[in-house]
Amino acid sequence: MVRTMKTKNLQIQNKISELHRINQVIDALFMEWELPVKSKFKVILAVEEVFANIVNYAYDIREQPIDLQFLFENEMLTIRVLDYGKPFNPLQFDSEAEIKKPIEEKESGGIGIHIIKSVMNEINYQRKNGRNILTLKKTF
Amino acid sequence: MKIEETRNEHAYIVKITGKVDTASYRYFENTMLDVLETEKNVLLDCTDMTYISSAGIRVFLMVLKTLQSKNGQLKLCGIRNDTKEIFEISGVSKLFEIYTTQLEAYTNFD
Numbered sequence: 001m002v003r004t005m006k007t008k009n010l011q012i013q014n015k016i017s018e019l020h021r022i023n024q025v026i027d028a029l030f031m032e033w034e035l036p037v038k039s040k041f042k043v044i045l046a047v048e049e050v051f052a053n054i055v056n057y058a059y060d061i062r063e064q065p066i067d068l069q070f071l072f073e074n075e076m077l078t079i080r081v082l083d084y085g086k087p088f089n090p091l092q093f094d095s096e097a098e099i100k101k102p103i104e105e106k107e108s109g110g111i112g113i114h115i116i117k118s119v120m121n122e123i124n125y126q127r128k129n130g131r132n133i134l135t136l137k138k139t140f
Numbered sequence: 141m142k143i144e145e146t147r148n149e150h151a152y153i154v155k156i157t158g159k160v161d162t163a164s165y166r167y168f169e170n171t172m173l174d175v176l177e178t179e180k181n182v183l184l185d186c187t188d189m190t191y192i193s194s195a196g197i198r199v200f201l202m203v204l205k206t207l208q209s210k211n212g213q214l215k216l217c218g219i220r221n222d223t224k225e226i227f228e229i230s231g232v233s234k235l236f237e238i239y240t241t242q243l244e245a246y247t248n249f250d
Contacts, residue, residue, distance in 0.1 A: 004163055016163050017163065018162060019162055019163045021165065039223055041191065044191075045191075045193055045226065047195060048161060048162055048193050049194060051162070051193070052162040052193070052195060055162075100231075111194040111197055111198065111230045111231075111232070112193070112194035112195075112228070114230060114231065115193070115194055115226070115229055115230060117227065118229040
């Protein structure tokens, strides 16, 4: 059996305008790696929510790089997102409680984390060498 | 994203075309803040809204909350299945009155 591993790395800045570039890369990956199109919006959504959290909460004003690493192996897509921002572990955020809150108390960050947890099969957080490393896994 | 506004005898209709994401939601939010200054009955036509993320959902919640606080009404129509799934995942779909077509939504405004 031939096992193939496909990878793609992308470095972006912590600016909202970079979202278009991220989406273009994910679009291209789904085509090149022949991933199931029906799952594409979920991957785009999860990556946008992670990116938006970093841009909105992790950094102060300075421009900083964010690294995105995509890896596809054994029917599993792994996405690692690395940033140098403040420590933030989304797994510790109680998104279930956030979703049950009345409308006036809901925050978009909380909804975003709930979305990430719902559309991905596995999420892992590490703080290492001054970086937040969030790993998302999606099986097809 | 494109936004088209129409008023008829039933409601003020805002039709969203394209993606409401982290990069585009502010335009949608600003449009809605203007609309909310004068309108009480609002229909958001989502027939051609192809995508929404939590940034956009937060605007939908803001519109709902504002209209509720002044005894207005918000209705949604034409949401596509994949975008509806995002509302469901977000745990907010039950908060909204969702109809299939504009016509169906009109008949349900008080």
